[in-house]
Amino acid sequence: xxxxxxxxxxxxxxxxxxxxxxxxxxxxxxxxxxxxxxxxxxxxxxxxxxxxxxxxxxxxxxxxxxxxxxxxxxxxxxxxxxxxxxxxxxxxxxxxxxxxxxxxxxxxxxxxxxxxxxxxxxxxxxxxxxxxxxxxxxxxxxxxxxxxxxxxxxxxxxxxxxxxxxxxxxxxxxxxxxxxxxxxxxxxxxxxxxxxxxxxxxxxxxxxxxxxxxxxxxxxxxxxxxxxxxxxxxxxxxxxxxxxxxxxxxxxxxxxxxxxxxxxxxxxxxxxxxxxxxxxxxxxxxxxxxxxxxxxxxxxxxxxxxxxxxxxxxxxxxxxxxxxxxxxxxxxxxxxxxxxxxxxxxxxxxxxxxxxxxxxxxxxxxxxxxxxxxxxxxxxxxxxxxxxxxxxxxxxxxxxxxxxxxxxxxxxxxxxxxxxxxxx
Numbered sequence: 028x029x030x031x032x033x034x035x036x037x038x039x040x041x042x043x044x045x046x047x048x049x050x051x052x053x054x055x056x057x058x059x060x061x062x063x064x065x066x067x068x069x070x071x072x073x074x075x076x077x078x079x080x081x082x083x084x085x086x087x088x089x090x091x092x093x094x095x096x097x098x099x100x101x102x103x104x105x106x107x108x109x110x111x112x113x114x115x116x117x118x119x120x121x122x123x124x125x126x127x128x129x130x131x132x133x134x135x136x137x138x139x140x141x142x143x144x145x146x147x148x149x150x151x152x153x154x155x156x157x158x159x160x161x162x163x164x165x166x167x168x169x170x171x172x173x174x175x176x177x178x179x180x181x182x183x184x185x186x187x188x189x190x191x192x193x194x195x196x197x198x199x200x201x202x203x204x205x206x207x208x209x210x211x212x213x214x215x216x217x218x219x220x221x222x223x224x225x226x227x228x229x230x231x232x233x234x235x236x237x238x239x240x241x242x243x244x245x246x247x248x249x250x251x252x253x254x255x256x257x258x259x260x261x262x263x264x265x266x267x268x269x270x271x272x273x274x275x276x277x278x279x280x281x282x283x284x285x286x287x288x289x290x291x292x293x294x295x296x297x298x299x300x301x302x303x304x305x306x307x308x309x310x311x312x313x314x315x316x317x318x319x320x321x322x323x324x325x326x327x328x329x330x331x332x333x334x335x336x337x338x339x340x341x342x343x344x345x346x347x348x349x350x351x352x353x354x355x356x357x358x359x360x361x362x363x364x365x366x367x368x369x370x371x372x373x374x375x376x377x378x379x380x381x382x383x384x385x386x387x388x389x390x391x392x393x394x395x396x397x398x399x400x401x402x403x404x405x406x407x408x409x410x411x412x413x414x415x416x417x418x419x420x421x422x423x424x425x426x427x428x429x430x431x432x433x434x435x436x437x438x439x440x441x442x443x444x445x446x447x448x449x450x451x
Contacts, residue, residue: 028146028147028230028231028232028233029138029139029141029147029148029180029229029232029233029234030138030141031136031137031138031225031226031229031232031266032112032136032137032138032139032226032261033112033113033114033136033137033217033222034112034113034114034135034136034137034261034263034448035108035109035110035111035112035113035449036108036109036113036115036135036446036447036448037101037106037107037108037109037171037446037447037448037449038106038107038108038109038445038446038447039072039105039106039107039444040104040105040106040107043103043104043105044070044072044105045070045072047201047203047444047445048203048204049069049070049072049073050069050070050072050073050074050444051073051074051203051205051442051443051444051445052066052073052074052075052078052442052444053205053206053440053442053443054174054440054441054443055075055078055079055174055443057440058075058079063075063079072100072105073444074173074443074444075443076093076096077093077096077097077165077169077173078093078165078173078174078443078444080093080165080168083095090164090165090167090168091168093165093168093169094167094168094169094170097168097169097171097173106447108449109215111217112217112222113215113216113217113222114134114135114136114191114216114221114222114225115134115135115136115200115213115214115215115216115445115446116132116134116191116192116194116195116213116214116216117132117133117134117135117211117212117213117214117265118130118131118132118133118195118210118211118212119131119209119210119211119212119273119439120209120210120212121207121208121209121210121438121439122208123275123277123438123439124277124392124393124438125277129272129273129275130273131267131271131273131274131275131439132188132192132267132268132271132273133188133265133266133267133268133271134187134188134191134216134225134265134266135175135213135263135264135265135445135446136225136263136264136266137261137262137263137264137448138176138178138234138261138262138264139260139261140243140246140247140250140260140261140262142247145233145427146233147233147234148178148233148234148235148236148243149233149234149235149236149424149427150235150236150240150243150429151235151236151237151240151420151423151424151429151430151434151435152429152430152431152432152433152434152435159241159244159245159248162241162242162245163245163248163249166245166246166249166450167249170259170449170450170451171448171449171450172242172246172262172263172447172448172450173443173447174239174242174263174441174443175239175263175264175265175441175443175446175448176236176238176239176242176243176262176263176264176265177236177237177238177239177264177265177267177437177440177441178234178235178236178237178239178264178265178266178267179234179235179236179237179266179267179268179269179420180229180232180233180234180235180266180267180268180269181232181233181268181269181270181421182228182229182232182268182269182270183270185268185270185271186224186227186228187224187225187228187229187266187268188268188271189224190220190224190225190228191214191216191221191225194214194216194218194221195212195214197214199212199213199214200213200214200215201213201445203442203445205439205442207439209439211442211445213445213446229266233424234264235269235420235421235424237267237435237437238437238440238441243262246262249450257450257451258448258449258450258451259450259451261448261450262448263446263447263448265441269417269420269421274417274437275414275417275437275438276414276415276416276417276435276436276437276438277392277414277436277437277438278313278392278411278412278413278415278436279390279391279392279412279433279434279435279436280390280391280392280393280394280397280409280410280411280412281363281366281371281388281389281390281409281410281412282388282389282390282391282397282400282401282406282408282409282410283371283375283387283388283389283406283407283408284387284388284389284405284406284407285387285407286375286407286408290374290375290376291332291407293374293375293376294370294374294375294408296374297369297370297373297374298328298339298370298374301341301342301346301369302339302340302341302342303339303340303341303342304328304337304338304339305337305338305340306337306338307327307336307337307338308336309336309398311336311338312327312329312336312338312394312398312411313327313394313411314326314327314338314411314412314413315413316413316414316416317413317416319418321357321360321419323340323341323342323343323344323347323360324339324340324341324347324362324365324366325338325339325340325341325362325413326338326339326362326366326410326411326412326413327339327394327409327410327411328408328409328410328411329397329398329401329402329408329409329411330401330407330408330409331401331402331404331406331407331408334401334402336398339410341365344359344360346369347359347360347365347368347369350365350368350369350373351364351365351368354428355423355426355428357419357422357423357426357428358423358426358428358430360419361415361419361423361430361434362412362413362415363412363415363430363431363433363434364430364431364434366410366412367382367431370410371388382431382432383432389406390432392436394411397409397411414436415430415434415435420435
């Protein structure tokens with residue numbers, strides 16, 4: 028069972044750093060050099076200085092530079108640590124890519140790091156090693172979780188949020204609107220009764236990592252590296268119930284390039300063999316989301332030769348069942364799993380390494396971006412996906428199966444810099 032606890036958080040002191048809006052940032056892996064500079068232009072205390080480190084003025088190791096800066100912020104009072112543990116209720120008011128306004132509700136806590144397994148913590152996607160080394164070096168230097176893991180848990184009665192919600196009637200500790208228009212609010216909850224009710228509601232839950240697999244695996248490695256018991260055995264998480272009405276998943280589309288004539292012919296043959304093909308308008312390229320019952324793979328398709336917008340529908344679920352015979356029934360209905368096997372691997376000859384390391388691939392979260400990259404000639408073809416339903420995520424987690432990379436796009440992202448978790 029997952030061990031969910033309140034934490035003595037480290038956080039910014041507004042009287043020293045100014046507005047919190049100027050010191051928080053999006054996740055490090057979506058920030059380019061231009062955006063990093065813009066964030067630092069808002070405040071020298073912006074978390075991106077530590078979370079996406081660069082060498083100091085005199086050169087040197089960027090991670091050591093980040094570690095020194097993080098320590099200096101604590102020494103100057105820009106970062107302060109709570110004297111008693113608390114949970115932090117969190118809401119995000121947002122409009123997703125579909126334009127619908129929603130509120131996602133969760134809470135920040137610390138969770139004991141466990142190896143992946145039933146009843147404790149599970150991944151939902153495959154990972155690759157590159158980002159882990161980067162985050163491990165940063166963790167060694169800062170001795171803190173700089174950004175939180177986003178995880179899901181089952182709470183059909185919404186008991187945990189029910190214990191926290193009355194306390195959100197008060198003024199929030201933080202109220203920040205990010206560049207995408209999402210409003211993030213945070214309430215510190217030290218009430219023993221509320222904490223105990225949340226712990227009781229999560230006492231028997233299994234946690235499913237929604238976003239942050241690499242960072243979780245990095246922290247597991249760091250905890251073993253340090254050894255023994257201590258705060259390094261716990262990780263900062265934001266937990267959201269799978270039943271929360273504000274929890275949504277959006278699709279991530281697949282683009283491929285480097286198709287020579289043989290691979291183009293193989294792709295054409297696979298599509299003709301396994302799919303019904305119909306021409307659609309550009310507005311109808313993105314297929315409708317699945318309903319409550321799974322249906323065979325359906326996706327939009329554009330290639331760079333004629334740039335027509337097509338709808339591909341798998342002719343028979345039996346095709347996927349045969350191709351994925353070694354997988355569980357929920358996986359055989361997973362759109363990204365079926366596409367990966369029938370098209371990316373079987374037709375185009377891509378390996379797991381190609382797919383994980385984006386060799387000859389690109390992942391777009393917007394239909395317009397996917398289409399424009401094909402029509403510009405940058406990529407040869409685009410597959411426009413349906414979103415993975417939340418129920419499918421639950422089913423696959425219960426079966427212990429991991430999805431292909433980028434099978435889910437949980438929106439909105441968590442901000443970095445609202446809270447930190449010291450590891451020493």
